Amino acid sequence: DLYDGTAWVTDIAPPISGDQGDQWIQETVDLSNWIGQTVVIRFRGITGGDFTSDMALDQIAILDVAAPPVVSFVADPPAGCLGDVVTLVDLSQNLPTAWSWDIQPATGVNYVNGTSSSSATPQVVFTQAGTYSVALTASNMFGGSTVTQPSAVQQVDGVGLAMAVTTDRYGSETTWTVTGGTSTYASGGPYATVSASGAYPQDTVLFCVPGGTCMDLTVYDSFGDGMCCAYGAGGYQLLTLTGDTLVNGDGQFTTVRTDNFCAPYNLRLQLRAWLEGAHLAGSTLMRDDLRASGLIPLVSPYPALGFIGAEDATISPSVLATTGPDAIVDWVLIELRDPASPSTIVRTAGALLQRDGDVVATDGISPVTILGDAASYLVAIRHRNHLGAMLLNAVPLGGATAVLDLTDGSVPMWGSGALNDLNGTWALASGNVVVDGTMKYTGIDNDRDPILQAIGGAVPTNTVTGYSNADLNMDGIVQYAGVGNDRDIILDNIGGSLPTAVRPEQLP
CATH class of the missing domain: 1.10.1330 (Type 1 dockerin domain)
Structure with missing residues (x-):
């Protein structure tokens, strides 16, 4: 029924009677007679002494035209580093009610954070560099159509950087570029000029550069008095996404200042390891009782336990929704140590252990990646109530992904008796409750x-x-x-x- 402000118009959709079972019934109602008016729509069930009415309502849509969707979408961001989350945003008109995304090539495409190829706004992590074609088919009760963007997403095997700029009063004088050879990787400005002197933080710019590449950050001031300090304390910082400072500019220059910097490498590790405590006799998988019971924290437990590193490691709840061989067993801590001083921890990463022994990044999918210099490192793995262990021989990192299997008894380990042999699978030994080694x-x-x-x-x-x-x-x-x-x-x-x-x- 419809109320137009003066009276109820009943049965604007044909009445339905009798037992309809459990199937959904779709009805379309023409509301063109009430264009420009404010109306009230109600759903009315009639009951009597010997019959009942039971209604369930879903997918109510008011369309301005009885037409299929006009499909449109964007990728956000369209270009970035491997491992970054890319959001596919549906911009289609005419209220689509169903979506089907197709990404090609399909290899290396992973839907994350509880989304899928049928989500309105899926989130995707790519594990292979390249250019990806994305097609969206969107439909509603009037039909559907497909739009394909052949180069919707570009993924680079590189390092993410962040440029943070604080301008003085005259932000319109400030611009900057990051260049290497003939390539410009990022740029920014000019910014706004304001009425009063002061420090004015601008939006941080995120971008991707090839790992291990040396390049120039050049900052320009068109007036020639820099960014500091007569009209405010301007300046800038170029940072890695883990917070390491590559360039720290105090803003005190005249017309132009150039800082050369070298981006760190992505040190990638494809690890396998086993925990004795989670071992299931006779099974090729570890137990994931902690995950199944909702007990695994979303923040790495290691800083609170006194371990060095992994201070900012967090995971999405959807990572813990995965079941089967790739289900998460628990957090682990990866350490890269100096071969010349094996007790010196150079870099760390919070990581996740899957039931099949794979150690993955906090997205639950990708190999563990640590930013650092290309070099050889001793690789150690720690767990909060197991004894940690370290490979005997240094591993070269900074090129291809290093493949390391600590469950293989033939792999030399530091010290003596570092691992337990569980019928051919070598595992970290459980029992270090106090975490004192x-x-x-x-x-x-x-x-x-x-x-x-x-x-x-x-x-x-x-x-x-x-x-x-x-x-x-x-x-x-x-x-x-x-x-x-x-x-x-x-x-x-x-x-x-x-x-x-x-x-x-x-x-x-």
Whole structure:
């Protein structure tokens, strides 16, 4: 029914009666008689003494014309670095109700953050460099059409940078470029001139450059008095997306200032590792009970536990929605160390361990990528309640992706007995509850007592659930006694017969 401001017009759509089952019924109503008016539409169910009416409503759309969509879309951003999230934004007219995206080539295309090829605004991460064609088919009850953009997305195997500019009063005098050889990678300005002297931050510009490339940042002032300090404290910073400063300009120059800088490399690691605590006997997959129970935090736990690095590592909730072999087991910490001083940690990355042993970046898909200088590094992997381990031999990074499998017993490891052999799969040893690099069953700072304390300290048969270092078998339950308890893991890993034995972590 429709109310036009004076009276109700009933049955503007044909009445439906009888048992309609569970299928959806689609109706189209011509509202052209009420163009320009404000109306009220109601859905009316009639009941009686011997019958009922039950309605469910969905996908109500008011269209200005009975026509299929006029399809249009943009990619945001259209160009960027591998691993960046690209959002495909539908701009179609005439209210589409269904979408189908086709990206070619399809290799290296991953829909993320809970989106898919049928989402109105999907988000995509690309893992292969190149130019991608994107086609969108959008439809509604009147039909559909397709638009293809042959070069909708360009992805570069490079490094993301950020240019932050603060102008003085006369922002219209300021421009800048980032160039290398004959290529201009980014530019900005002129900015606005304002009425008063001061410091005026501008929008940060994000862009991508080839890793390991040296180039010039050139800042211009058309008047010739720089950006500081007579009319405000202007200046600029060129940063990596992890916060490392490449250029710090104080704005004190005349007409032009050029700073040469070298972008870091993407140091890529394709790692495999295994956690003894998450091991399932007889299975080729680790347990993902922490993920299934919703216990894995969205922020890396390692800074709060005293580990160095991974301060800004976070994940999207959709990363934890993946099931099967690629489901997330837990956070891990990757360290790159100096071969000349193995105890010196040069770079770190928060990463995720999948059930099949793959260690991936925080998008849940890509290889682990760390910004740094092209060089050889000792690679270590740490876990919050397992003993960490490190490869014996330095690994060259900065070129092709390094493929490292710590589950392979033939790979030389630092120290002696760094990993446990689980029927041919080598794994980090569980039992380091205190996170001090030493596994102890008795004595000061032992790893057994925190398990008892976690369940209350008085009744050893109690259990508690949660994301805890005391949960050594990673089932989401802290258990001190009984079948499947966490305490026995420590005793087994220090030898099983002498409770005063100590097992040190094999890291320098």
